[in-house]
Amino acid sequence: MASVVASRARRSSSVERIEPDLTALWRDVAHDEPVSRAVMSNLVVFCRCPVDTGEDVELPHADLGVDEVVQRHPARVIVLGHDPSTGARRDRSSPVISASVEVLTFGTSGARYGVEQIVIRSACGDAAIRSIVRQLTLGDIPTTVWWTEDLSTTEPLTPLVKMGRQFLYDSRCWADVRAATLALAPLLTDPFRPDLADRNWRRLAPVRRALHFALESRDAAHHGATTPLRVRHRHGETALAWLMAGWAHVAEHVRHVTDRPIADVRLEPPTEDTRMDGDVLTASLDDGFRLRVTDDRVIVEDPVGLPPFAVALSREPEADAIAGELGVLAEDATFHQVLAALVGHFQRG
Amino acid sequence: MAGVSAPGRAMSEHASLDAAPTRTAAPVTLVIFGGAGDLARRKLLPALYNLHLDGVLPPRTAIVAVGRASLTDAGYRSLAKESIAQFARERHTGAPEPDNDGSWTAFAESLFFVGGSLDDSAAYAALGSRLDIIEHERGLPGNRIYYLAVPPSMFVPTVEQLARARFVGAGHRDHSADSPDPRHPRPFARLIVEKPIGRDLASATAINDAIVRVFDERDIYRIDHYLGKETVQNLLVLRFANAIFEPLFNQKYVDHVQITVAESEGVGTRASYYEQAGAMRDMVQNHLLQLLALIAMEPPHSLDPDVVRDEKLEVLLSLRPIEGEAVDAQAVRAQYAAGFEFGAPVRGYLDEPGVAADSRTETFVALRLFVDNWRWAGVPFLLRTGKRLPKRASEITVQLKDVPPILFNRDPAAPLDANALTIRIQPDEGFALGISSKIPGPRVNIYPVKMDFRYSSTFGAGSPEAYERLLLDVMSGDPTLFMRRDEVEAAWRWVSPILERWSGHADRLPTYAAGEWGPDQADALLRPTGRRWRAL
Numbered sequence: 001m002a003s004v005v006a007s008r009a010r011r012s013s014s015v016e017r018i019e020p021d022l023t024a025l026w027r028d029v030a031h032d033e034p035v036s037r038a039v040m041s042n043l044v045v046f047c048r049c050p051v052d053t054g055e056d057v058e059l060p061h062a063d064l065g066v067d068e069v070v071q072r073h074p075a076r077v078i079v080l081g082h083d084p085s086t087g088a089r090r091d092r093s094s095p096v097i098s099a100s101v102e103v104l105t106f107g108t109s110g111a112r113y114g115v116e117q118i119v120i121r122s123a124c125g126d127a128a129i130r131s132i133v134r135q136l137t138l139g140d141i142p143t144t145v146w147w148t149e150d151l152s153t154t155e156p157l158t159p160l161v162k163m164g165r166q167f168l169y170d171s172r173c174w175a176d177v178r179a180a181t182l183a184l185a186p187l188l189t190d191p192f193r194p195d196l197a198d199r200n201w202r203r204l205a206p207v208r209r210a211l212h213f214a215l216e217s218r219d220a221a222h223h224g225a226t227t228p229l230r231v232r233h234r235h236g237e238t239a240l241a242w243l244m245a246g247w248a249h250v251a252e253h254v255r256h257v258t259d260r261p262i263a264d265v266r267l268e269p270p271t272e273d274t275r276m277d278g279d280v281l282t283a284s285l286d287d288g289f290r291l292r293v294t295d296d297r298v299i300v301e302d303p304v305g306l307p308p309f310a311v312a313l314s315r316e317p318e319a320d321a322i323a324g325e326l327g328v329l330a331e332d333a334t335f336h337q338v339l340a341a342l343v344g345h346f347q348r349g
Numbered sequence: 350m351a352g353v354s355a356p357g358r359a360m361s362e363h364a365s366l367d368a369a370p371t372r373t374a375a376p377v378t379l380v381i382f383g384g385a386g387d388l389a390r391r392k393l394l395p396a397l398y399n400l401h402l403d404g405v406l407p408p409r410t411a412i413v414a415v416g417r418a419s420l421t422d423a424g425y426r427s428l429a430k431e432s433i434a435q436f437a438r439e440r441h442t443g444a445p446e447p448d449n450d451g452s453w454t455a456f457a458e459s460l461f462f463v464g465g466s467l468d469d470s471a472a473y474a475a476l477g478s479r480l481d482i483i484e485h486e487r488g489l490p491g492n493r494i495y496y497l498a499v500p501p502s503m504f505v506p507t508v509e510q511l512a513r514a515r516f517v518g519a520g521h522r523d524h525s526a527d528s529p530d531p532r533h534p535r536p537f538a539r540l541i542v543e544k545p546i547g548r549d550l551a552s553a554t555a556i557n558d559a560i561v562r563v564f565d566e567r568d569i570y571r572i573d574h575y576l577g578k579e580t581v582q583n584l585l586v587l588r589f590a591n592a593i594f595e596p597l598f599n600q601k602y603v604d605h606v607q608i609t610v611a612e613s614e615g616v617g618t619r620a621s622y623y624e625q626a627g628a629m630r631d632m633v634q635n636h637l638l639q640l641l642a643l644i645a646m647e648p649p650h651s652l653d654p655d656v657v658r659d660e661k662l663e664v665l666l667s668l669r670p671i672e673g674e675a676v677d678a679q680a681v682r683a684q685y686a687a688g689f690e691f692g693a694p695v696r697g698y699l700d701e702p703g704v705a706a707d708s709r710t711e712t713f714v715a716l717r718l719f720v721d722n723w724r725w726a727g728v729p730f731l732l733r734t735g736k737r738l739p740k741r742a743s744e745i746t747v748q749l750k751d752v753p754p755i756l757f758n759r760d761p762a763a764p765l766d767a768n769a770l771t772i773r774i775q776p777d778e779g780f781a782l783g784i785s786s787k788i789p790g791p792r793v794n795i796y797p798v799k800m801d802f803r804y805s806s807t808f809g810a811g812s813p814e815a816y817e818r819l820l821l822d823v824m825s826g827d828p829t830l831f832m833r834r835d836e837v838e839a840a841w842r843w844v845s846p847i848l849e850r851w852s853g854h855a856d857r858l859p860t861y862a863a864g865e866w867g868p869d870q871a872d873a874l875l876r877p878t879g880r881r882w883r884a885l
Contacts, residue, residue, distance in 0.1 A: 095692025124692035131864035330763030
């Protein structure tokens with residue numbers, strides 16, 4: 001993919017020089033042509049980076065498409081390479097292994113805008129990491145912590161995560177959905193939690209809309225006879241399937257109609273199916289209702305409801321999806337309920 | 350007491366905030382007591398050198414440092430050169446070294462050093478003789494500014510020695526006959542006093558009484574260097590030269606005002622001073638209350654120094670007292686414990702060199718207070734200051750009330766951010782207006798955005814250091830940006846009940862980890878009101 005960056009000015013820096021170096025870079029990039037400094041938020045990109053790797057190791061933020069994201073959602077990017085739970089490197093006098101600053105510009109001549117990026121590799125312990133990020137974030141604008149690691153293997157650093165107004169992750173990369181979901185549990189019960197945003201949950205939005213539309217349109221008599229929604233998924237879509245199952249559990253139109261409190265109703269776990277014939281995920285009821293999610297559409301067949309219908313799934317570029325999440329600061333109450341339901345399920349074993 | 354609240358001099362002479370100021374400073378001898386000390390090396394000498402480079406230092410100015418050190422003039426000039434290279438603001442850093450244009454040489458020739466103990470009257474006799482020689486050689490008319498860059502305990506003895514040695518005479522105090530002949534004005538004698546002035550109302554009054562026995566109030570310049578910062582000076586311009594803000598600055602539209610003065614450094618080498626002061630005396634009584642006065646004051650009817658200061662005084666006199674049990678509900682103090690600064694471990698206050706193991710000196714203060722006047726009735730002013738906070742940052746934020754919960758603010762799960770005007774005093778001086786805007790796209794997705802003005806982006810070169818402006822003001826005889834006696838004492842009168850309440854508590858102070866924004870109690874101070882401290 002061709003780079004979206006019109007120009008990139010970078011220099012190595014040090015803890016004390018980060019802000020002056022950025023100021024100097026801005027002066028440099030604006031030397032030939034005016035550049036607007038664009039910033040909507042602080043974007044803290046967390047990457048696990050083993051503390052004993054060389055000082056010149058590149059952090060993987062370029063592969064994550066951070067440039068494309070900030071083209072769409074201009075932010076002060078703070079890429080943080082850190083190795084959780086290994087403690088501070090005692091052989092180092094500085095808690096920072098390396099620091100660099102960059103100014104990226106976008107747009108065409110006459111309409112050029114730029115964003116700034118700070119890349120830090122830390123050698124400090126977990127407890128100290130917040131003091132680094134706090135120095136670098138700008139006040140008065142929202143902060144998002146983008147956790148690029150698998151939460152089942154790299155648990156969130158709660159003090160760092162709580163600095164943000166939003167905590168963004170992607171459950172597609174989870175190797176162990178149970179462990180990752182339970183790692184989020186402390187955040188769910190915290191009254192000052194950030195808004196949680198899962199890139200994978202966003203994928204489910206058109207599926208949920210289709211299912212909601214289909215079941216809401218069913219005859220009331222059939223509605224009362226609804227059985228639990230059974231979710232099957234292909235290999236590699238476990239997290240998506242659990243989100244679907246969790247949503248089916250908390251959504252009024254989907255879960256088994258009962259007078260019992262939702263906490264007493266069993267969440268139907270999804271199952272992996274190796275014979276999915278190209279489907280990503282299916283959801284079915286005992287009465288013949290069937291929803292199929294393929295790579296490009298949602299297909300609904302309901303023998304007692306609406307005639308069959310299909311909804312196209314747009315192929316949203318990754319950067320659009322991340323930028324879309326960054327642009328929404330409101331808490332997604334349904335998503336939090338789903339996560340709480342999943343945490344409850346996994347905690348019960 | 351003469352001149353404290355009397356109408357000031359003609360505006361044309363002193364309109365330092367006026368659109369077209371006239372700033373003429375007469376040739377002067379600046380005598381710095383403590384001239385080889387920390388303040389002189391870090392702030393005063395770099396500021397004077399910058400003024401020299403900018404060509405605004407009065408011609409033939411002599412700078413005479415007085416101190417205990419055994420230094421010759423040449424030795425002092427070396428010390429000054431080193432200090433300026435280290436501490437001068439960026440655009441002049443290193444300027445002494447190349448000296449291609451002789452600017453350093455010219456400045457160095459204006460520097461002199463006189464050794465001696467400030468409580469020894471013989472030292473003043475020697476100083477007097479030296480000043481006479483220097484002024485004669487440089488053709489100076491005898492205008493003198495005495496700068497007390499010494500510990501507060503030395504203020505009164507030094508001023509009394511000045512009087513005893515007849516450095517200040519009746520002629521200096523007699524302002525009734527100012528400039529009888531403009532061609533031959535009488536020489537002036539002005540005094541600059543650094544804060545803190547006293548440690549409570551009684552000691553502040555005693556210092557002020559002692560000083561005004563020697564100097565006329567109009568010749569006393571009590572420095573609060575915050576008032577010399579560019580953004581602070583711009584506060585009045587922002588408020589009263591723009592139609593957009595002032596109509597909103599009142600209880601009808603403002604939800605609350607936050608003032609934060611945060612330092613990332615610990616107590617450092619200042620423990621002996623800080624142990625006696627604490628954050629309330631060191632920061633709140635002066636810097637924070639001065640900022641509060643500027644943001645809350647009524648429009649003055651002119652920019653005459655005393656008119657401006659009268660309005661500031663009105664704010665200080667309108668502060669609702671915090672007394673007795675109200676102190677526990679509206680004021681929080683704490684000490685920093687061990688923590689981190691940019692990832693590096695730092696020690697707690699009690700482990701700092703020179704700090705008593707059982708010290709109860711506060712390094713953090715948070716206050717919820719009210720200005721009981723028509724304009725600000727019911728509007729909380731939330732003040733906080735502390736050492737070892739996450740970053741060095743000072744700002745004032747005026748947060749407006751929420752828009753009604755209709756149209757775009759209906760969803761309680763997605764409340765809109767209230768509009769806020771933030772005035773950044775340091776670093777990165779400027780101001781920002783927070784507004785809500787629709788993100789481009791087919792849906793109405795509202796996002797908080799900032800309209801940001803930065804001095805550095807708009808005006809280029811860095812702002813002058815506060816001391817540059819303030820020293821020039823003293824030379825020009827403009828006291829607008831200095832604290833008047835009644836302001837100082839009003840501020841002490843307001844903070845005293847809080848200090849008294851605290852002194853009666855024997856409990857250990859709450860703590861906060863270095864690198865955090867204060868203790869939990871500071872958050873609890875706001876929680877019942879539904880407000881939160883702003884992230885800086």
